[in-house]
Amino acid sequence: MRVYKQELFKIQCVVNGRRIRKTIPSNITLLEFIRDFLDLKGAKQGCLEGECGACMVLVDAKAVNSCLMMAVHVHGKEITTIEGIPLNPPLTKGDGKGDLEGMSANLHPLQKSFIEEGAVQCGFCTPGFIISARALLKKNPKASVSEIKKSLTSNLCRCTGYEKIIKAVDKAKKCNW
């Protein structure tokens, strides 16, 4: 049995393709681990109760609300955050000063279609939507619009509206990726 007392847990996992080893307090959420210990600020803290989906990440290819999962749960698992969604090379740390041109060349078709369709306004919800859409399209690359809508019920947007987001996901599924 493992006993996780505060400050005592050594976590090992793969984040965005890279092996991570860290000593963390056992009682932090996955979201706190990602944002505060790995400095990956893409996943956002929203409602903290699983309603908004701003904190969404993939754990072993399944979309989960990282604000409701304890960090110790992902020991030995594979996590993908929005920073790991762009095509090669996988990013594990965003310094906020990236070369924009270089970055946009690496963008995933989902990210590109979000930009092209104007599916980003304030952007707070965008990482969560892209993670949800990524999980869906990986499992079901030919998802219908109604399936897209169903799968995006995990996410809330309060400024873009949903039409453009749904269009963006529908468009991305037609890309060759």
Add this chain to the structure above:
Amino acid sequence: MPSIIVKPKNLKEIWKILPELPAKRKYLSGGTDLVASANNRLDDSGCWIDITDISDLRKITETKDKIFIGAGVKIAELKESKLVAKWLPALYSAVDKFASPSLRNMATLGGNAGTASPCGDGICALCSERAEIILEHFGKRRKVPLIDFFTGPKKTVLRKDELIIGFEMPKWTHSGVHLKLGPRTDFAISKAAVSICIELVKGKICSCSIALASVAPTIVMARKVSKFLETKSLTSETVEKASEIIKTEISPITDIRSEAEYRREITGILLQRALTALSN
């Protein structure tokens, strides 16, 4: 958040270590309720016992006449199970109506029962499937009909430290469906929900169980209307009469989510829709 989280490898280890743990302790499963309440500083436990990876709780198995679903099975996993699809149609139909896709990847049936919300979709469907809940306390097991497990909103017959192991449902040839009505089609807490299982023989209902959510302090069985339906053919007349009877059987309340009269009315309509769906 608690200051200590323990992760026993198996059930035996839980019972061994429990006496040494802080008195204010809780089991942590999917986390969708417990972590949410801790995030909102509504949980004051000093210790969580993480049971997420205990393999005995993650199984779906069958015996000659029963299906067992472990308390730690994720809601999304129910949809992938051939046993659930074949033997538990109402539960299978409830999966897509349960919270959101990402919460379904985390939440468990055991957690749904432990939370004991009057509007739980999973437990409503399980009650119509005639589930029994299996509980364990320091190695001793007992079985309780799931409908008797709930004693009030968020209240159950669980004793301190007693653990939900899983659910056992009888195998019987039936069709079933779970329907709910909320403020939105998806990801909404229901104003009322109806879960129904029926066995039809030569066009006549020979066995029927109906569970209702959000219309009483706990999940309730609609026994009067079930009895009425048994031996009847599913004609439009029967369906209409049944939807009238069910309205006399429930006494919902007005609260933040809906009004008593509206709840009564839509329960009748949901039953009508469910029976019509099953008659086709």
